[in-house]
Amino acid sequence: MTTTPWPGEWLxxxxxxxxxxxxxxxxxxxxxxxxxxxxxxxxxxxGGTLYPLLAxxxxxxxxxxxxxxxEGGPGRKYFALTAAGRTALAARADAxxxxxxxxxxxxxxxxxxxxxxxxxx
Amino acid sequence: xxxxxxxxxxxxxxxxxxxxxxELRDRGADGRAVGEALAEVExxxxxxxQTAADAFGDARTYAASxxxxxxxxxxGVGRELVPAAxxxxxxxxxxxxxxxxxxxxxxTVGRVLLPLVxxxxxxxxxxxxxxxxxxxxxxxxxxLVALVVLDRVATAPLVTTTAAVAAVVGAVLxxxxxxxxxWIAVRRPEHTVVVAPGSDPRDERRRNVRAxxxxxxxxxxxxxxxxxxxxxxxxxxx
Numbered sequence: 199m200t201t202t203p204w205p206g207e208w209l210x211x212x213x214x215x216x217x218x219x220x221x222x223x224x225x226x227x228x229x230x231x232x233x234x235x236x237x238x239x240x241x242x243x244x245g246g247t248l249y250p251l252l253a254x255x256x257x258x259x260x261x262x263x264x265x266x267x268x269e270g271g272p273g274r275k276y277f278a279l280t281a282a283g284r285t286a287l288a289a290r291a292d293a294x295x296x297x298x299x300x301x302x303x304x305x306x307x308x309x310x311x312x313x314x315x316x317x318x319x
Numbered sequence: 320x321x322x323x324x325x326x327x328x329x330x331x332x333x334x335x336x337x338x339x340x341x342e343l344r345d346r347g348a349d350g351r352a353v354g355e356a357l358a359e360v361e362x363x364x365x366x367x368x369q370t371a372a373d374a375f376g377d378a379r380t381y382a383a384s385x386x387x388x389x390x391x392x393x394x395g396v397g398r399e400l401v402p403a404a405x406x407x408x409x410x411x412x413x414x415x416x417x418x419x420x421x422x423x424x425x426x427t428v429g430r431v432l433l434p435l436v437x438x439x440x441x442x443x444x445x446x447x448x449x450x451x452x453x454x455x456x457x458x459x460x461x462x463l464v465a466l467v468v469l470d471r472v473a474t475a476p477l478v479t480t481t482a483a484v485a486a487v488v489g490a491v492l493x494x495x496x497x498x499x500x501x502w503i504a505v506r507r508p509e510h511t512v513v514v515a516p517g518s519d520p521r522d523e524r525r526r527n528v529r530a531x532x533x534x535x536x537x538x539x540x541x542x543x544x545x546x547x548x549x550x551x552x553x554x555x556x557x
Contacts, residue, residue: 228359229366245363246375249356250384265358265516273516274362275355 203241214251215294216240218260218279218287225278228252252277260286330364331371335378339371340513341445342382349510350527356385358516400438402496406538407434409492413542416486417549424485429473436465493539504531 220226220234232243255261260283266274279287336357343353360371367374375381411433415424440462447454508527511534 227366228363232363232367244374244376245360245367245369246381246384249359249363253385267517268362273358275359275516 209241212294213240213243213247214255215287215290217248217251217255218283219291221261221277221279222284222287225276227274227276231277255283258286259283330369331361335371338378339382342379343386345446346382346386348386350512350514351510351523352386354514354518355516356382357513400442402500404434404438405492406496407437409489409496410538410542410545412485412489413493414545414549416482416489417546418553419482419485422481424480424482425476426478426480427473428475428477429469431477432473433466433469436462436469440465489542493542497535497539500535501532504528504535
């Protein structure tokens with residue numbers, strides 16, 4: 199569980215990918231998904247952020263949903279990854295790894311320029 | 320604030336819920352979509368113990384993000400407001416006829432504008448009702464002032480007819496509007512009633528048809544009650 203919240207602009211770029219990755223672990227429901235993301239270090243994701251994102255993923259065909267009747271209370275909506283969602287996850291994850299590697303190399307190069315003595319040590 | 324033992328009504332306050340539902344409706348969400356979005360909020364709050372405001376923020380802002388914003392705002396308003404305006408005209412003609420001092424009835428400029436003001440005012444009142452009490456009071460006050468002005472100031476007659484003709488025309492318009500709305504409710508019921516996800520589709524259709532028919536006959540019922548009341552007043556008072 200993270201103690202320092204990540205910058206919002208970082209999360210906005212990667213949250214859907216993280217959600218797809220958690221759904222790849224298995225079918226789950228809204229709060230459990232948010233709790234899992236927090237457990238993995240993504241941070242606290244509010245329902246107001248999560249459900250519109252899940253609705254967009256469902257519209258794109260990457261996620262399917264079903265309702266489980268509740269016992270005297272509201273039912274529970276379960277989300278599961280579709281085959282198209284798994285394909286999208288694989289493609290986006292691959293692209294993200296390439297982007298992350300590029301970012302690490304860029305920042306490392308800048309670090310070496312700023313601190314050449316440490317780089318040689 | 321996290322309190323898993325708090326009842327859903329505490330976690331999702333009535334004001335937040337009403338604002339959310341009205342905003343979803345404004346954005347074209349039908350009863351089924353509203354029911355689903357509401358159930359998501361209730362379930363998340365029940366699981367997390369957070370209040371709706373903490374978990375989902377401002378109700379209107381969340382509703383805007385939850386519903387496809389490509390749906391035109393006030394979609395279908397024309398389809399709904401035109402029959403409603405016809406019904407209101409019928410209601411007013413009937414009431415003016417019952418309340419007429421003599422055999423003739425002047426249809427004044429004010430009386431022609433009255434249905435538009437009433438229907439527009441009703442829409443505006445619903446819009447502001449959940450935003451602020453001050454705005455609601457202001458809207459109702461402005462509406463009342465407009466009604467008085469139309470009745471007292473805009474008195475130039477456009478058409479003069481008999482009370483009997485006005486009563487018949489009014490009754491015909493009321494019954495025609497109610498009949499049309501009933502036919503629509505039975506043949507193409509709208510998903511008006513907010514239903515929980517997973518509801519029986521047949522039960523959902525039955526409830527929507529019943530709601531549509533009840534709404535269709537609301538104005539004629541009001542007209543009958545109001546006309547009887549006015550007639551009684553005229554009989555009792557000198």
